[in-house]
Amino acid sequence: LEQLIGNKLLLQDARRNLLEGEAEFRAEVARLKDKLLISYAGNKIFTNVKVTEDEVRAYYEENREQFVSEATVNASHILVDTEEKAKAIYEEIASGKKTFEDAAKEYSSCPSSAEGGSLGEFGRGQMVPEFDQACFSMAEGELRGPVKTQFGYHIIYKADEQPGGQQTLVDVHDQIKDLLRHGARGKAVDAFVAELREKAEIEFLEVE
Numbered sequence: 001l002e003q004l005i006g007n008k009l010l011l012q013d014a015r016r017n018l019l020e021g022e023a024e025f026r027a028e029v030a031r032l033k034d035k036l037l038i039s040y041a042g043n044k045i046f047t048n049v050k051v052t053e054d055e056v057r058a059y060y061e062e063n064r065e066q067f068v069s070e071a072t073v074n075a076s077h078i079l080v081d082t083e084e085k086a087k088a089i090y091e092e093i094a095s096g097k098k099t100f101e102d103a104a105k106e107y108s109s110c111p112s113s114a115e116g117g118s119l120g121e122f123g124r125g126q127m128v129p130e131f132d133q134a135c136f137s138m139a140e141g142e143l144r145g146p147v148k149t150q151f152g153y154h155i156i157y158k159a160d161e162q163p164g165g166q167q168t169l170v171d172v173h174d175q176i177k178d179l180l181r182h183g184a185r186g187k188a189v190d191a192f193v194a195e196l197r198e199k200a201e202i203e204f205l206e207v208e
Contacts, residue, residue: 045188051180059176060169067172070124070164073135076117078103078145078155079110086146086153093143093155100143100157109152117157131156 019025060067078100080086089107092098098106104117112119124132130149138144138158145155 042189045192046185049181049184049188051177051184055180056173056176057169059180060172064166067167068164069167071136071161072121072123072164073161074121074159075119075135075138076100076104076157076159077110077112077119077131078108078117079152080107081109081152083146083148083153086155090143090145090155100155103155121162136161 089103093100093103101116104113108117128149130147134144134147134156140160143157146153147156
């Protein structure tokens with residue numbers, strides 16, 4: 001709100017001081033107008049670009065290797081600075097004295113504590129090696145700790161694991177369509193500009 005008020009005040013002051021009439025401002029408006037017009041002209045060309053379902057399907061079949069997902073895990077953790085703390089917290093959770101989520105909110109130094117320690121879903125190589133190795137070697141529903149990394153000592157809970165594999169056409173349909181549409185748009189603009197070049201007289205001037 002303060003920014004909107006400030007902008008309105010600046011606009012009123014600029015108009016009051018007739019800044020719109022300054023040559024530098026008019027030149028900037030002209031540059032912006034040209035840029036906007038080029039963009040608008042490109043968008044007019046784009047409206048004629050269509051990608052068919054057959055093209056989407058053909059691209060998928062010809063590039064299936066691009067659409068193979070890796071295994072992912074969904075895990076939570078509690079991070080503390082000493083092994084002793086980690087062991088004590090592990091026992092509290094394992095014995096049922098505290099839920100993992102409550103322990104994370106109370107003890108963890110990681111910002112994920114606000115979410116009960118949840119790190120969401122992640123794939124191999126996205127975490128530090130020791131943490132990564134632990135998560136992908138655990139069973140679903142397993143609690144493990146302490147696991148030492150450069151950040152401290154972790155207690156890890158693995159909620160589930162999703163195996164990798166070939167993604168279906170349904171999974172990647174929109175991704176492929178956007179990719180093909182982008183490529184087709186680029187070709188359409190290039191073809192139209194090439195046509196304009198054929199009709200135009202272009203003169204190159206040397207600048208000293």
